Amino acid sequence: MSGASGAAVPGAAASGTGASGSAPVPAVPAAGAPTPAAPDQALERWRLVLGAPAEQWTGPLGPAAAAQDAALDWLYGRDEDLARRGVRRTPPPTREGGDGPSQLTAVDWLEDVHRLFPRETIERLERDAVERYGIEEIVTDPTVLERVEPSATLLRAVLRTKHLMDERLLTLARRIVEAVVRQLLERLRPELRQALTGTRSARPGTRRLARDFDFRRTVRANLGRYQPAERRILIERPHFHSRTRRHLEQWQLILLVDQSGSMVGSVIHSAVTAACLWGLPGLKTHLIAFDTAVVDLTADVTDPVELLMRVQLGGGTDIARAVDYAAGLVENPRRTIVAVISDFYEGGDRYRLVRAVRALVEQGSTVLGLAALDEEAAPAYDRDLAAQLARVGAHMGAMTPGMLATFVAERLGR
Incomplete structure (x- = not known):
């Protein structure tokens, strides 16, 4: 073999002439020679x-x-x-046997x-x-x-x-349910309750009513004008609370939740929303899950983790049966909101559903049809049936829990 120099090793300078038949020896980069470039991110x-x-x-x-x-x-x-x-x-990846890695x-x-x-x-x-x-x-x-x-x-x-899942897996899975529900409750509870009840803030109000007089703040602000001899404080500027708390009369909110597999996100947020609203003054909350059967979950609303572990996703959809059940819960139609959370792909009698919704509306109830109740509010639903329900008086849309709370608050404030 000839003694021509071997091929250069990538990233290194070419070697000198090697011995006949010998392999080329990589050379050490000369001082100042460029180093290999790092990959461009x-x-x-x-x-x-x-x-x-x-x-x-x-x-x-x-x-x-x-x-x-x-x-x-x-x-x-x-x-x-x-x-x-x-x-x-x-x-x-395959599940085939073999002697590979x-x-x-x-x-x-x-x-x-x-x-x-x-x-x-x-x-x-x-x-x-x-x-x-x-x-x-x-x-x-x-x-x-x-x-x-x-x-x-x-x-x-x-x-x-x-x-x-077997019992061991269910125990481990509950950890996930508890952690996510806790996060949702911590984030949604203040937002929902404020939307429905308002707050009592400490900033000065524009309407100065005696019942809103802020005694403690007024005393602190005027302590410099205390008259020891007369044992009294001269008040130059009184302070008042700004009251935005709404006075709520008794209302019913009936949440009907489609538990078909495609509605899982709405099921989760319905359970958490119901837990957040439970016990609010002036509001009686019901939570009903349905497929072809109807299950009243109101007794479990205070424990959304247990409630979600009980939910059985899948099966058919009979919205009309769920609306009929809700109609039987109505105490005062003009103070009742029935929220149907579904994709509205009705597996039961569509005409019966439209009649049931029309009957609720005509007796004075507010019917709200939600194609999604979650943080994304991105619905996929039967638009034809939704249009029919809208024509008989239902309010149709998709909402986040906060938007639902605002909608309810507007009705309660009438």
């Missing part, structure tokens, strides 16, 4: 978004981004549409995504894993349930799969 992000075909333009991934790509491939590699477009390069499990994958991605991305990946690809191991594997961070996505998954 912007290009790496585009590569992660666009998939393997983009690598010819973005270049190879660094170690950290490659680990992220592997985690993304484990999940989105099972997407047939993406596979046809060549966006992902790793086939979905062990497959990544849901537990391993969860640990990887919690290590590799920010919280917002983790929540999206977990949501897609459970809701888009049906990876039920995330909520039916005790190892996962012991380690996973509670989230609204996992709560929805627990409610959908709890019928598959």
Whole structure:
């Protein structure tokens, strides 16, 4: 063999002429020689978004981004549409036997995504894993349930799969339910109660009424004008409370919640909303769940965790039967709000439902049809039936719990 110099090793200067037949020896970079460039983070992000075909333009991934790509491939590699477009390069994991390397499990994958991605991305990946690809191991594997961070996505998954769980799994799943419900209660209770009852603030009011006189604040503000000889304070500026608390007469709020699988987010927020409103002065709250049967859950409203663990998602939908049940609870029609929370894909008698809603409206009740009651208020519903209900006097829409509380408060304030 000739003694021509060997090929240069990437990232190193070419070696000198080697001995005949010998392999080229990589040279040590000379002082001041440029070091290999670090991967461009912007290009790496585009590569992660666009998939393997983009690598010819973005270049190879660094170690950290490659680990992220592997985690993304484990999940989105099972997407047939993406596979046809060549966006992902790793086939979905199989359950076949063999002597190859062990497959990544849901537990391993969860640990990887919690290590590799920010919280917002983790929540999206977990949501897609459970809701888009049906990876039920995330909520039916005790190892996962012991380690996973509670989230609204996992709560929805627990409610959908709890019928598959044994006692040990149900105990672990309850931890997720309790944690998420506690977060929702802490966030929603002040908002809902303030919307319905108002507050009593300490700032000066514009209407100076004797019943709103703020004695303590007035004394503190005028202590400098105390007259020892006369043992009295000269009040230069009295202070008053600003009262915005509404006087509530007795009203009924009847929440009818469709417990079909597509309404799981609304079921959760209905349970929490009912718990927040329970015991408010002047408001009597009922919570009714329905599919083809009707279950009155009012007795469990004060414990939304237990209530959600009792809910059975799925089955058919008979909205008319639920509305008939609500009509039987009405005490004073003109002080009653019946909120039907459903996608309005009626499996029962549509004409019977329209007649029942018309009867409630004609006797003076307020009927509210909600295609969604959750934080996103993004509905998917039968628009034709919703239009029919609107024509007989129902108020149709989609709301967050706060918007529902404001709607109720407006009616109570009449």
